Amino acid sequence: MRVATLLLVLAMVACGGTVHAQWAIIPQPQKIEAGKGSFVLGADTRIVAPADARGREIGAFLREAIQAQAGLALPTDASANGSRIALRIDPAVHGDEAYRLTVAPGRIDIAAADERGLFWGVQTLLQLLPAEHGGTFEVPAVRIDDAPRYAWRGVMLDVARHFMPVALVKRQIDLFSRYKINVLHWHLTDDQGWRLQIRKYRELTRVGAWRTEADGTRTGGFYTQQQIREVVEYARRRNIMVVPEIEMPGHASAAIAAYPWLSCPKRPIQVPTGWGVFTDIYCVGDETTFAFLHNVLDEVATLFPAPYIHIGGDEVPKQQWIESASSQRRMREQHLRDAEGLQSWFVQRIQRDLAARGKTLIGWDEILEGGADRDAIVEMWRGDAEAAKALANGNRLIVAGPFYIDTPVEDLTLEDVYRTDAFAAPAYAAHRGQVLGAEAPLWTERVTPRNLEAMLYPRVMALSERLWNPDAHDYADFRRRVRAHYPWLDAHHVAYGPEDRDLVDYRLGFNPQHRRWRLRAARGFDDLQLHYTLDGSEPTMQSPAFGDVLDRYEPATIKVAPFRHGVPYLASQTFEIADNEALGKPVSYAAAPDPRYAGTATQLVDGVIGSGDFHDGLWTGWQGSDMDATIDLQQPTPLHAIRVRFLQQSGSWILLPRHVRFAVSDDGKRWRTLQDVALAVDPADLRPIVHEVRFDTAAPVTARYLRVIAQNYGLLPAGHEGAGQPAYVFSDEILVR
Secondary structure, eight states: OHHHHHHHHHHHHHHHHHHHHTOOOSSOOSEEEEEEEEEEEOTTOEEEOOSSHHHHHHHHHHHHHHHHHHOOOOOOSOOSSSOEEEEEEOTTSOSTTOEEEEEETTEEEEEESSHHHHHHHHHHHHHHSOSSSSSOEEEEEEEEEEOOSOSEEEEEEEOSSSOOOHHHHHHHHHHHHHTTOOEEEEEOEETTEEOBOOTTOTHHHHTTTEEEOTTSOEEEOOBOHHHHHHHHHHHHHTTOEEEEEEEESSSOHHHHHHOGGGBSSOOOOOOOOSOSOOSOOBOTTOHHHHHHHHHHHHHHHHHOOSSEEEEEOOSOOOHHHHHOHHHHHHHHHTTOOSHHHHHHHHHHHHHHHHHTTTOEEEEEGGGGTTOOOTTSEEEEOSOHHHHHHHHHTTOEEEEOGGGOTTSOTTTSOHHHHHHOOTTOSHHHHHTGGGEEEEEEEEOOTTOOTTTHHHHHTTHHHHHHHHHHOTTOOOHHHHHHHHHHHHHHHHHTTOOOOOSSSOSEEEEEEEETTTTEEEEEEEESSTTOEEEEESBSOOOOTTSOEESSEEEESSOOEEEEEEEETTEEOSOOEEEEEOOOTTTTOOEEESSOOOGGGOOOTTGGGSSEEOOSOGGGSOOEEEESSOEEEEEEEEEEEEEEEEEEEEEEBGGGTBOOOSEEEEEEESSSSSOEEEEEEEOOOOTTOOSOEEEEEEEEEEEEEEEEEEEEEEEOOOBOOTTSTTTTSBOEEEEEEEEEO
């Protein structure tokens, strides 16, 4: 009897596995039961939808999707002839966004608790259809009962650091909707750009939407109010709520560049081109600040019907408030203890402004600093401890920290996202009613329109399943389903990325023995094609291509761009190889570089020019000590010119040197100074700066040894985010002619 029972259980398990293996639905439904037979989709199939406005919209959406996918233009009427797809609201289906999908020979029924569930049932049906256009469209009989676990299933799209065109935003809305993501958190303003037209303040987009990059190019863009309405409506039809984020009181440089009177110092600034935390913030002591924000929120509230407005509230350096007479007066008048109290007062004043419009404030977890009103919604990014504070305070919560999908894929893989239990901490279990759900922020410091989709997909699909059906734990089955979606994504030219590695990782190195530069490319896809040029022009599909290695024996400007299935996947990357008389010569240091930024033994004389970002691995850095480098040219050499490049990225504590000295020697002991150069260094300048110091002479100087000494700035000054800490000095190459 026990053996028979065991066999029965095993048979049931095998049958259950077979049932799920027939479909590749993402997110996995709560319950799937296989039926008998199948439904054949044909030209005589009718779509029958509810007669109300939303019902007609959903029916039209299904009709258009089937026409695009199957090439069939189905009529939408209740004719008795032929098979039918019937959509209806059914009180017997319980739960917000819940639906029941029944496929049987001759009929498909989608019944739902509400219109949102009805639309999700349609999206599930579309995933059941074959991906290939044409042929027979046959859907196996099945019953699916489904509903989401979490109400807030979102993706945050940062369009401030890099602007994303309307068409690209709409395309992501289509994809989010397919996978039942129901919130687009639209990060519209930040230090590097103001992307939303405000009619009362035209300089916000005339000035604040544009920045001048280090190479002199102008980049940026903004959305007109008509485009905003168009995107919001497009999302609504696809079951997605758009929540705008207007950053305040920090991350406000773009607005202050447009209107300097918004800051406490009132000084003109440029829209920043670098990343990090900037000291220019809205002045809490000035009523003109709140008049401006009130008027901006007037227009924002009109454009976005969602009941929420996100105000950011994160990373607010308060030095300007501390130094501002009006802000200090405000602190005394409101009986506030410190600058954190000022931030809390600021947030609560904006919260009252929003509440008067029927809007609920959302902010990053820093809004808890100084005390937060419990009616605000807190978005957690700094960890479970901050979440526990918010929940204990009575705030509703959105979890974002574990799902930062601007993280390189190699460091946050598809499987990592799938296996992340963002709600495992005890505080969540004790306050389940306050936990709205989660979202995945995509910050775009290093994301452009070209690699946007490679960062989002397929990881958003894992996020979707975690939030819709957290009881699904079979990663092998999930991966099978993801791979079943690739043909559909390919057919729609979606530039999705790899599952467990970065799209491409370049490494350019120099071999001094063979005087050869080798560009290595670790590709995330075997079929990724790397096209390149050697003259600095933009690569195309017609440019030469290489696989994993490209060797060069002469200086060149190599520009590489990856393509897959004819789609460009990333912005091109440039590698500049310069001619250098000191190429590969021995280099010694009076003080060793920081081990994290030491590079190879010949990195300062390998001919490879840094990109202007110390993360590229081409810069050598010292913290708290001078750069004192001696090159042995190995024989007396006539020197006509010396060029050394230094970097400033003050937000990362990297400052230009105070002073640079060039010296030469015949024996490496007795030195002759060629040139002393003093540099004006401004730690408050947060722009990325590459500064070249050079020595030129008409009559060559002959020497065997060359020494370059760059005096470190020293300790970072008061008012700087890292005040009191030792600064870095960074250089990428010592070029000798």
